[in-house]
Amino acid sequence: MNPRFFEAAEQGKVQCHLCPNNCLIAPGRFGVCRVRQNREGTLELPFYGRLSAVATDPIEKKPLYHFYPGRQILSVGFVGCSFHCPFCQNHHIAHDTSYPTEYISPEKLVELCRQRDSFGISYTYSEPIVHLEYVLDTAILAREQGLKNVLVSNGYINAEPAEQLLDLMDAANIDFKSWNPEFYRKEIGGNVEEVKRFLKQAYDKINLEVTTLAIPSKNDSSEEIETIARFLASLNPDIPYHLSAYYPQYRYRIPPTPPSTLHRLAEAARQHLNYVYLGNVGSEETNTSCPSCGNLLVRRRGYSVVVKGIEEGRCVECGAEASIAGV
Numbered sequence: 001m002n003p004r005f006f007e008a009a010e011q012g013k014v015q016c017h018l019c020p021n022n023c024l025i026a027p028g029r030f031g032v033c034r035v036r037q038n039r040e041g042t043l044e045l046p047f048y049g050r051l052s053a054v055a056t057d058p059i060e061k062k063p064l065y066h067f068y069p070g071r072q073i074l075s076v077g078f079v080g081c082s083f084h085c086p087f088c089q090n091h092h093i094a095h096d097t098s099y100p101t102e103y104i105s106p107e108k109l110v111e112l113c114r115q116r117d118s119f120g121i122s123y124t125y126s127e128p129i130v131h132l133e134y135v136l137d138t139a140i141l142a143r144e145q146g147l148k149n150v151l152v153s154n155g156y157i158n159a160e161p162a163e164q165l166l167d168l169m170d171a172a173n174i175d176f177k178s179w180n181p182e183f184y185r186k187e188i189g190g191n192v193e194e195v196k197r198f199l200k201q202a203y204d205k206i207n208l209e210v211t212t213l214a215i216p217s218k219n220d221s222s223e224e225i226e227t228i229a230r231f232l233a234s235l236n237p238d239i240p241y242h243l244s245a246y247y248p249q250y251r252y253r254i255p256p257t258p259p260s261t262l263h264r265l266a267e268a269a270r271q272h273l274n275y276v277y278l279g280n281v282g283s284e285e286t287n288t289s290c291p292s293c294g295n296l297l298v299r300r301r302g303y304s305v306v307v308k309g310i311e312e313g314r315c316v317e318c319g320a321e322a323s324i325a326g327v
């Protein structure tokens with residue numbers, strides 16, 4: 001358990017270089033994420049391996065729709081986060097590091113994955129990047145055993161640690177919260193350019209999917225969502241894009257996203273992307289159709305998933321590549 005991605009600074013401080021916050025941490029204090037601490041001039045990780053949640057979830061819950069559809073994945077959460085979103089849906093673990101946790105070593109977690117017959121491990125629920133040392137240590141062991149590694153994250157990480165992370169991940173769902181730099185800066189405490197940089201770094205290395213939580217009056221204009229979709233399409237128009245309905249959480253009291261808004265935004269995103277999905281909208285079907293001929297490839301109702309129209313990775317009707325891993 002060696003802390004990485006930091007250097008000693010003047011007056012006993014340490015500078016963490018893991019995420020673009022680049023916290024300069026005074027002795028005894030924590031960084032913005034509240035889990036990386038300066039103890040006597042060196043960075044310590046008092047929350048290494050301390051998990052706030054361990055569960056087996058459908059991969060669709062991450063959400064990942066184009067990676068081993070219908071399979072269950074061992075999912076683990078931590079505490080702490082590099083952002084402070086006032087609408088955080090997991091604020092009880094993201095912003096309260098006194099939340100009960102249990103230490104599970106990387107070896108034990110991989111063993112648990114085997115016992116539960118899961119095809120891999122998903123690092124999720126709270127922000128896994130601020131626990132990168134544990135994620136890397138576990139992902140190495142998991143990969144050695146033929147298991148998959150899946151990241152669910154805000155994508156806020158500097159380029160060098162991101163390279164190490166991407167080398168070990170197989171798939172990821174990254175939050176793209178807004179195109180608006182002011183929204184990232186004022187509401188969240190982040191820099192949207194850094195998230196874009198990470199997406200550019202990641203898109204051709206792993207199975208990448210992207211999610212935007214559509215919040216009324218904040219980021220729900222068709223123009224904004226179309227701009228995000230255009231950016232993603234410039235990387236790859238087959239990147240699956242999830243538009244998720246917001247519900248009042250934590251410090252936000254804005255009413256929930258109406259389904260009609262989500263449908264309007266999906267239409268805007270479909271101008272540029274081949275696979276756009278609605279999330280958090282109850283029992284609506286979220287199927288995958290072939291972008292070439294419209295043939296139904298995967299039928300989803302809730303977490304009930306049937307792969308119907310794919311053989312050897314191609315649409316059975318027109319032969320176009322299905323762009324879905326693990327089928």
Ligand code: SF4
Pocket residue numbers: 016017018019020021022023030031032033034035036081082129130
């Ligand atoms: S990982 Fe935490 S301590 Fe390091 S720069 Fe980011 S917020 Fe600061």
